[in-house]
Amino acid sequence: MTNFQASLPTASTPRMASPSHTGPAFAAEDDLPLPPALDPGANIALFLDFDGTLVEIADHPDAVVVAPRLAGMITALSRRLGGRLAIVTGRSIAALEALLGPVEVAVAGSHGGEFRSRAGAEVEPLADPLPAAVVAALERFAAANGGLLVEPKPFSVAVHYRRHPEALEGLLACAQILAQDGGLAMKHGKQVIELAMPGSDKGTAVTRFMGLPAFAGAAPLFLGDDVTDEDAFRAVRHLGGQGVLVGPMRATAAALRLPDVAAVHTWLEDGLASAPAAQPEGETRP
Numbered sequence: 335m336t337n338f339q340a341s342l343p344t345a346s347t348p349r350m351a352s353p354s355h356t357g358p359a360f361a362a363e364d365d366l367p368l369p370p371a372l373d374p375g376a377n378i379a380l381f382l383d384f385d386g387t388l389v390e391i392a393d394h395p396d397a398v399v400v401a402p403r404l405a406g407m408i409t410a411l412s413r414r415l416g417g418r419l420a421i422v423t424g425r426s427i428a429a430l431e432a433l434l435g436p437v438e439v440a441v442a443g444s445h446g447g448e449f450r451s452r453a454g455a456e457v458e459p460l461a462d463p464l465p466a467a468v469v470a471a472l473e474r475f476a477a478a479n480g481g482l483l484v485e486p487k488p489f490s491v492a493v494h495y496r497r498h499p500e501a502l503e504g505l506l507a508c509a510q511i512l513a514q515d516g517g518l519a520m521k522h523g524k525q526v527i528e529l530a531m532p533g534s535d536k537g538t539a540v541t542r543f544m545g546l547p548a549f550a551g552a553a554p555l556f557l558g559d560d561v562t563d564e565d566a567f568r569a570v571r572h573l574g575g576q577g578v579l580v581g582p583m584r585a586t587a588a589a590l591r592l593p594d595v596a597a598v599h600t601w602l603e604d605g606l607a608s609a610p611a612a613q614p615e616g617e618t619r620p
């Protein structure tokens with residue numbers, strides 16, 4: 335056990351509502367401690383969600399404001415961690431890099447549907463493409479309901495109802511039928527319903543990273559804000575690590591909490607500032 339793990343509450347903390355790896359570990363009326371200071375010298379692996387964790391939620395997916403230093407900070411932290419850092423996002427990798435710039439780290443995109451094992455590696459598809467007919471059906475629904483925003487991705491499709499909350503009931507019904515008929519996975523994130531081919535989520539993505547030589551043996555930490563991050567919180571708990579919920583308390587499998595995006599940036603910046611200089615290229619773990 336690393337010093338980092340020893341200082342954290344564990345899955346056997348008495349406040350736990352459920353001992354299983356499948357449900358939330360902590361109830362909404364509990365609260366969770368802050369994570370200890372990030373120590374890039376410890377044998378940890380860091381997994382970072384994007385929307386709501388590294389950038390504030392905005393009214394439109396293209397309207398998020400990315401801090402100018404964010405990509406550089408994440409790349410530098412990844413180097414300090416010997417490559418044991420990945421962004422794990424519901425966005426496609428292309429959409430992520432369009433916002434963040436070409437960040438030189440491992441990435442899982444489209445909720446685990448696409449996977450880049452390390453900086454510079456090819457993007458591997460891990461899911462089958464969604465049938466075009468499903469996207470077309472959702473586009474028809476969106477057009478008939480005030481023009482909901484449809485965001486097709488390589489392995490899933492997101493329909494945003496943030497500007498049309500009145501359409502949620504009909505959207506859920508439409509998506510449920512499409513999911514049932516097509517054997518698809520349905521995810522309900524922040525003001526968004528997503529359909530994807532089954533078999534990949536943020537938990538499977540984290541588990542896949544942890545099976546790579548560069549990540550093996552490290553204690554994983556996953557920072558995320560949305561209910562779609564709960565798969566990853568459960569996965570890291572199962573792998574001997576901890577989830578860090580970002581935002582207000584809710585029922586969660588995370589064991590730690592940071593209050594907001596600003597606190598995440600401070601925690602990462604402080605960790606980076608505390609780290610010794612990065613090893614030269616080529617001396618990181620394979």
Ligand SMILES: O=P(O)(O)OC[C@H]1O[C@H](O[C@H]2O[C@H](CO)[C@@H](O)[C@H](O)[C@H]2O)[C@H](O)[C@@H](O)[C@@H]1O
Nearest residue numbers: 384385391392393394395423424425524525526
């Ligand atoms: O896993 P994440 O990195 O958190 O991505 C989840 C989804 O994020 C985006 O939608 C969310 O953020 C938008 C911008 O703040 C917001 O307008 C929307 O309501 C949120 O649901 C993205 O557009 C989706 O594709 C991601 O799956």
